[in-house]
Amino acid sequence: xxxxxxxxxxxxxxxxxxxxxxxxxxxxxxxxxxxxxxxxxxxxxxxxxxxxxxxxxxxxxxxxxxxxxxxxxxxxxxxxxxxxxxxxxxxxxxxxxxxxxxxxxxxxxxxxxxxxxxxxxxxxxxxxxxxxxxxxxxxxxxxxxxxxxxxxxxxxxxxxxxxxxxxxxxxxxxxxxxxxxxxxxxxxxxxxxxxxxxxxxxxxxxxxxxxxxxxxxxxxxxxxxxxxxxxxxxxxxxxxxxxxxxxxxxxxxxxxxxxxxxxxxxxxxxxxxxxxxxxxxxxxxxxxxxxxxxxxxxxxxxxxxxxxxxxxxxxxxxxxxxxxxxxxxxxxxxxxxxxxxxxxxxxxxxxxxxxxxxxxxxxxxxxxxxxxxxxxxxxxxxxxxxxxxxxxxxxxxxxxxxxxxxxxxxxxxxxxxxxxxxxxxxxxxxxxxxxxxxxxxxxxxxxxxxxxxxxxxxxxxxxxxxxxxxxxxxxxxxxxxxxxxxxxxxxxxxxxxxxxxxxxxxxxxxxxxxxxxxxxxxx
Amino acid sequence: xxxxxxxxxxxxxxxxxxxxxxxxxxxxxxxxxxxxxxxxxxxxxxxxxxxxxxxxxxxxxxxxxxxxxxxxxxxxxxxxxxxxxxxxxxxxxxxxxxxxxxxxxxxxxxxxxxxxxxxxxxxxxxxxxxxxxxxxxxxxxxxxxxxxxxxxxxxxxxxxxxxxxxxxxxxxxxxxxxxxxxxxxxxxxxxxxxxxxxxxxxxxxxxxxxxxxxxxxxxxxxxxxxxxxxxxxxxxxxxxxxxxxxxxxxxxxxxxxxxxxxxxxxxxxxxxxxxxxxxxxxxxxxxxxxxxxxxxxxxxxxxxx
Numbered sequence: 001x002x003x004x005x006x007x008x009x010x011x012x013x014x015x016x017x018x019x020x021x022x023x024x025x026x027x028x029x030x031x032x033x034x035x036x037x038x039x040x041x042x043x044x045x046x047x048x049x050x051x052x053x054x055x056x057x058x059x060x061x062x063x064x065x066x067x068x069x070x071x072x073x074x075x076x077x078x079x080x081x082x083x084x085x086x087x088x089x090x091x092x093x094x095x096x097x098x099x100x101x102x103x104x105x106x107x108x109x110x111x112x113x114x115x116x117x118x119x120x121x122x123x124x125x126x127x128x129x130x131x132x133x134x135x136x137x138x139x140x141x142x143x144x145x146x147x148x149x150x151x152x153x154x155x156x157x158x159x160x161x162x163x164x165x166x167x168x169x170x171x172x173x174x175x176x177x178x179x180x181x182x183x184x185x186x187x188x189x190x191x192x193x194x195x196x197x198x199x200x201x202x203x204x205x206x207x208x209x210x211x212x213x214x215x216x217x218x219x220x221x222x223x224x225x226x227x228x229x230x231x232x233x234x235x236x237x238x239x240x241x242x243x244x245x246x247x248x249x250x251x252x253x254x255x256x257x258x259x260x261x262x263x264x265x266x267x268x269x270x271x272x273x274x275x276x277x278x279x280x281x282x283x284x285x286x287x288x289x290x291x292x293x294x295x296x297x298x299x300x301x302x303x304x305x306x307x308x309x310x311x312x313x314x315x316x317x318x319x320x321x322x323x324x325x326x327x328x329x330x331x332x333x334x335x336x337x338x339x340x341x342x343x344x345x346x347x348x349x350x351x352x353x354x355x356x357x358x359x360x361x362x363x364x365x366x367x368x369x370x371x372x373x374x375x376x377x378x379x380x381x382x383x384x385x386x387x388x389x390x391x392x393x394x395x396x397x398x399x400x401x402x403x404x405x406x407x408x409x410x411x412x413x414x415x416x417x418x419x420x421x422x423x424x425x426x427x428x429x430x431x432x433x434x435x436x437x438x439x440x441x442x443x444x445x446x447x448x449x450x451x452x453x454x455x456x457x458x459x460x461x462x463x464x465x466x467x468x469x470x471x472x473x474x475x476x477x478x479x480x481x482x483x484x485x486x487x488x489x490x491x492x493x494x495x496x497x498x499x500x501x502x503x504x505x506x507x508x509x510x511x512x513x514x515x516x517x518x519x520x521x522x523x
Numbered sequence: 524x525x526x527x528x529x530x531x532x533x534x535x536x537x538x539x540x541x542x543x544x545x546x547x548x549x550x551x552x553x554x555x556x557x558x559x560x561x562x563x564x565x566x567x568x569x570x571x572x573x574x575x576x577x578x579x580x581x582x583x584x585x586x587x588x589x590x591x592x593x594x595x596x597x598x599x600x601x602x603x604x605x606x607x608x609x610x611x612x613x614x615x616x617x618x619x620x621x622x623x624x625x626x627x628x629x630x631x632x633x634x635x636x637x638x639x640x641x642x643x644x645x646x647x648x649x650x651x652x653x654x655x656x657x658x659x660x661x662x663x664x665x666x667x668x669x670x671x672x673x674x675x676x677x678x679x680x681x682x683x684x685x686x687x688x689x690x691x692x693x694x695x696x697x698x699x700x701x702x703x704x705x706x707x708x709x710x711x712x713x714x715x716x717x718x719x720x721x722x723x724x725x726x727x728x729x730x731x732x733x734x735x736x737x738x739x740x741x742x743x744x745x746x747x748x749x750x751x752x753x754x755x756x757x758x759x760x761x762x763x764x765x766x767x768x769x770x771x772x773x774x775x776x777x778x779x780x781x782x783x784x785x786x787x788x789x790x791x792x793x794x795x796x797x798x799x800x801x802x803x804x805x806x807x808x809x810x811x812x813x814x815x816x817x818x819x820x821x822x823x824x825x826x827x828x
Contacts, residue, residue, distance in 0.1 A: 085703030097701060101698035101701040101702055102698060103691050103694040105818065106691065106694060110691075115702055
């Protein structure tokens, strides 16, 4: 398919960047298969596709991190071969990475200096950093170390670093995945300004509404191939999704006759000091969650969600048993295993390293959370057959795709591993499920499977607590939504009454608690 | 008075090989590589250093031979642990075992030979000042070099761009690679620097400390150097404190034993270890937040191309 815009609409005479027949082959696997793409100045160009469609490979090739097997790249009409990212930067190509390419133990200024090639002195870099961050309204303190910063601030470093190279062409890989709606709006203002300055932007996102709002052109990849180039403003989110997936996406559907029953999870005035000095203090958290109900917790990452998860799962114990009540039993002082025996199940955010041990097989990972309940351990001995059966059941029920029957956890793709860790807990038939970021970085198909599974679990009578930064997800599956900010939890709103705007304000800290003013202001 | 001077002089001599070897390992680990082969590189450096000096009659040639031997040993490590992405702990341990055997082979013909040790500085007037003169102005070149080296390492790590890039590789090799830095090449250079320092530290033993070679003469100093790097939280300033503290306590306890203090000698021999661990742990408790260890330390990195 060709570019739908008539050439007259482009203010520039020629594309800034072109790729022609770009192919990357790993063995017999084609990560990119003859991809053509034209990038024009003063345009925001969306790159869409499911996980594994080849988006990352394509942008890494454009940034010089990967050498293409075949095909050609042109810069201002001239053929361009990139031996590495520094050459891409020298041409004027900048990149903002999805998993931030930052160094936690270095300062903001040092991180920025590492992304610049020039012989600029450190003092000049700091000065220019402050100037650029002021010009674009992206406040940063050059002297702070990265580990002290919030996710939003970390992303600002990436963007400022890219802007300091004064790029003609900026690539952003899923920049809004971790931002509040308001922070995302600020980012869009910056991007529109960059566009007005005559720069070209390549924008990768899973959020289709956002793409429709922001982008002028969209290129859609599927299975390593380009399937379409279109004008996203003329498409619907559903039609874009269809092109990405190559078929209809199953809509998640809540059961019609869900019965709200007895309280399954009660949290009473939970206060907890963090064990690490940079953690968040949990302050007076309270809510009641009944069987058959799904409660969502929204909020920007780093506002106490992880600490709350640790307190609920028993990774941190509370001194007062009564602060957490699971299915009628005071559980604040109970260990993880004891809480599991009461019928609770927990799915943490980090798939690799927290929810699973990466180098252990799936069956061993199933055992790690299922040893206390079920039949995987008999008289102290591990029952391998039962472990494998658990894996098989999870695979079947949740459509986990993997290369062999019982691979290492780390070998699964993000979406499939997430289906496994959620499925593993759901098959234990819990009465309470606490799940953190159930579909973070998961493609649309897998996300639909997981969300449907959560709805079905609630329909079967369990209480489900979902923490997520994706407001669309919470709107889709929850009954009520509470917002977490600086270790406090707002009173839950009915999902049907919770507008994005209202949630966004709560996520930014306004009106959770009028007495809590001093440190509530956030840039 | 003379006793105190003698003690301080022997403290300097005992601390120098630790400081040299630990300086090299600090740079290696700051780049994210855990090379447990320090002891092996040191002992080969000792054998080759003595051999070079004995055959040529020159201490400088001996020191260079020791450094070269350390670099060659470290290249074996780099080839395995960086080039072939083998487990770093296993490779480092193998390097030490290999080094101990190799040094016995190289050094066999030198056992029982003697050389003139490295000359000590003599500045007329200054060196003759009582008590401090010989300590400050009467040392051999190795002592001064070890101090210059650690200051230089501090300066490069914290005040220059190459140092920043090296620390970045140790903090997050994936990010460093994504920004286009040649992580494996940088790490190989750091490992070679570590090898050179360990080789020099080993060569100092037969060239400056005792003027002859005996098999196994490093006597675990490579392991102490490794531990010092960890207890110093990978910070050059603390490394100097740690190395000299260890040297001081190990000399003092010898004198204390000689003076016939009624404490079991085994306990006294353990004192340097205890004192160093306690002091450095107390210092690091004062620091809050951030990770002190290079975050990528000891992890295998294979760039995708």
